[in-house]
Amino acid sequence: MGGYRLGIDAMQLGFASMRRVPLVDSCRALMQKLARMSGDTVFLVVRQGDYCVCLHREEGHFPVKVFTTDVGGRRLLGIGAGGLVLMTALSDAEIGRTMERHATEYAQSGFTPTRMAQAVKRTRHAGYAEITDTITQGVSGVGRTFWASPTTLAAISFGAITTRLPAPRRKEMAQLLAEQLPR
Numbered sequence: 001m002g003g004y005r006l007g008i009d010a011m012q013l014g015f016a017s018m019r020r021v022p023l024v025d026s027c028r029a030l031m032q033k034l035a036r037m038s039g040d041t042v043f044l045v046v047r048q049g050d051y052c053v054c055l056h057r058e059e060g061h062f063p064v065k066v067f068t069t070d071v072g073g074r075r076l077l078g079i080g081a082g083g084l085v086l087m088t089a090l091s092d093a094e095i096g097r098t099m100e101r102h103a104t105e106y107a108q109s110g111f112t113p114t115r116m117a118q119a120v121k122r123t124r125h126a127g128y129a130e131i132t133d134t135i136t137q138g139v140s141g142v143g144r145t146f147w148a149s150p151t152t153l154a155a156i157s158f159g160a161i162t163t164r165l166p167a168p169r170r171k172e173m174a175q176l177l178a179e180q181l182p183r
Helices: 008-017 023-039 081-087 092-101 101-107 113-126 167-180
Strands: 039-047 053-060 075-076 129-132 141-147 152-161
Touching: 023 039, 023 053, 023 141, 023 152, 023 167, 039 081, 039 141, 053 081, 081 113, 081 129, 081 152, 092 101, 092 113, 092 141, 113 129, 141 167, 152 167
Parallel strands: none
Antiparallel strands: 039 053, 039 152, 053 075, 129 141, 141 152
16 A cells, blocks of 8 residues: 555645634644743744744734744745744754745745844744744744653744834743743
8 A cells, every 4th residue: 555644735725613722722722821921923833844833823912013924834844943943843854945946936035045044043942933034024933842741843923013122022931931931
């Protein structure tokens, strides 16, 4: 028999028909708490090949909302705080191959291999991703990974207008994620 198995797209289709995603169900209360504590938008993303997909989003109470991606939205790994922190789990060789496969798309987003390598190095060193004005001018973010299951690495990130996330607050939000995310 062939070696076929269902991928994440098939699982998403199945979960959509059920109107439930187990990972979202298990993270919803935590994400609501983080949105309440921070006042900012909180995103849950997982890797899907060379991309990350947003599984859930919770709005904070701050009047200016940041919705840089919608639930179900996909973007290349490395772009956005969640995508960048997920990318750091890849080997340098795999990051290079991903950049080569999508060179045009990364270039359109302002990412050269050198810029991505610097971002990955900073993220690995800090243990969390932080972005400022990379996807959308005036929007910044902070993200950390966690093991959602023994085989699924996920990321939760904050998104806010840049004036709400100066360097000291980005560090504070990263610490909040470190304290709250499952280990």
